[in-house]
Amino acid sequence: MRPEHPPEFPLAIHDLTVAYHRKPVLWDIELNVPQGTLAGIVGPNGAGKSTLLKACLDLIPKTSGEVLIYGKPYEDQRDLIAYVPQRESVDWDFPVSALDVVVMGTYRKLGWFKRVGKAQRQRAREALEQVGIGHLADRQISQLSGGQQQRVFLARALVQDAEIYFMDEPFAAVDAATEQAIIELLQNFNAKGKTVLCVHHDLATVSRYFDHLVLLNMRIVASGPTSETFTRENLHKTYGGKLNLLDDVAEALKNVGR
C-alpha cells in the first residue's frame, strides 16, 4: 500500500532511491516533514545526508521516487524554497563582495535579464544586519572568516524569503558567535511558522537545536519528534558499532534526561 503523503506537509518524499555510479546512496526513502518544524538530519559520514537534500532540490538525479513540496512537484514550488549549501561548495576567492552574494538570493524574484536595483541591495543590507555582519557588506568574500562566510550564506537565505529552508551543515566549523546567530535565525524562522530541514553532525547539540529528527543511514532509521526518536536504540541502529561516538551520545542523552 502506498504510504500517505498528504499535501499539508511542506516536504513529502516517496520511495526515493539515489545511486552514484550504480552504487546506491539512498534507499527507499519515505519521509514526511511536518509544517513549522526545525528538523535535523543526522547520521554517520556517507549516510547520504547531503545527497538527500540535493535529490529533493533536483541538484542530482533521482534513480526513482518522488518529492512533493506541499503536495506539488518541486519544479512548481521553487519560490517556496531556499537552499544553504555547504560552505566549501563555492569558491570564496571569487571576485564579489558579501553584499553581492546576499543579493543573489533575490534573483529568483527578479527573474532573467532584470538588473539588481536599490530595493534588492537594501534588502540584502538588512539581512546582513540581521545576522550581525552589516558592517562587512562591502568586504570581498575571501576577506571574511569562516563564520562570517557562513553568515553571508544565511543572509542570502533570509532574502529568499522562503517557506522551507534546506541547510547543509550550517554549524560546521563556525565560531561561537556565529553558532548563536544561526540558532537565533532558526528560532526566528520557527516563530514565523517556516519549516527548516538541516543536515547536522554534532549529536551533542541535536536535542537543543531541533524539535524534529530524521535519523539516516542510507535508509530512514527513524523520523519524528526529537523527544521520541533521539533514543539510544535508534542511534545504535543509525551509527552501528561506532562505540566511541556512542559514548558521546550517552552524554548527550543524559543532558535531555532520558
Add this chain to the structure above:
Amino acid sequence: MNWTVNDLHIILVGVLCAMACALPGVFLLLRRMSMMGDAISHAVLPGLAVAFLVSGSRASWWMFFGAALAGVLTALFTQWITKFGKVERGAAMGIVFTTLFAVGLLLIEQGAGNVDLDAGCVLYGALEYTPLNLVTLFETEEFLIQIPHAALVIGSALLLNILIIGIFYKELTLASFDPGLAETQGFRPKVIHYLLMTMVAVTTVAAFEAVGSIIVIAMLIVPPATAFLITRRLPLLIGLSLALAAASAILGHLSSQALPALLGLPETMSSGMMATTSGFLFLLVWLFGPQGLLKKQSRELVAPPTP
C-alpha cells in the same frame, strides 16, 4: 620602423580580437576552466573543415555554425568522459580536443588540401595579410575610411560578447559562483554554461582566420589571469582584462616591428609577439603588482580583514 596604415590595420584587428577573447576568458577563469578555451579553440577545427566541405566556401555562416557546434560538443564530450569514464577533467579535455583537432587536420589535408584553408594558417593566422582585404566603411569625396574585413568579423564577435555579458551579467556571475543556487532558483546553469562555451567557440572562429589560435588561446587566458592579480572586483576585473588585452596587441605589434631590428634581425610575426607580450605583462604584474613578489610588504587586494 616604417609606420604605415597597414600597421594601424594590423593593430586594429589585433586589439579587437584580443578584447573579444578576453571577455569570455574572464568567466572561464572564474569557473576555473581556462583550459577549456584552449580545448575549444583547437576542437573547432573539424567543425570548420566539415562546414567547409559541405558548403564549399570559407567565411560563411556554415563555418560559424560548424565551429560553434564543435565547440559545444567539446564541452559536452568532456563532461561525459569525466562523468562516465571516471577520468579527471583535465585529462578528459585533453582526450577530446587532441582527437578533434587531429580529425580536423586530417579532414583539411584530405578534403581541402588544395584550397586556402591550411593547417599553418590555423596556428599562426595571417595577421600580416589582413590589410589586403579591406572593406569600405565610409566614403565621401574627401574621406575614405576602410577597415580590414577581418576587423569587421572580429568586431562583430566583440560586440556580440559585450551584448551577451551585458544582458546575462547577473546570470553568468550567479552560475559561475554558485551553480547550486542558480539551479534551485530556476536559472539553468547548464544553459548558461553552454552559452559561455558557444561564445568561446564563435569568438575563436571569428578570430581564427586572421590571427590564428595561438593568440586566441593567449588572450582567453592571460589578460584575465593578469587582471586577477590586481583586483577582486568583478567589473574592474573585466575592464582591466580588456585593457590588458588591448595593450598586449598594441605593444605586441610595435615590438614585433622594433625589437628584432635592435638585434639586426628582420621583423617578426605580429600574432606571436602579441601573445608573448601578454605573457610578459603577466610577468610584470606578478613581480611588481599590488601583491607582487618584489614588494617588500605584499598588500591585500582589498581592505584587510578586521578581527
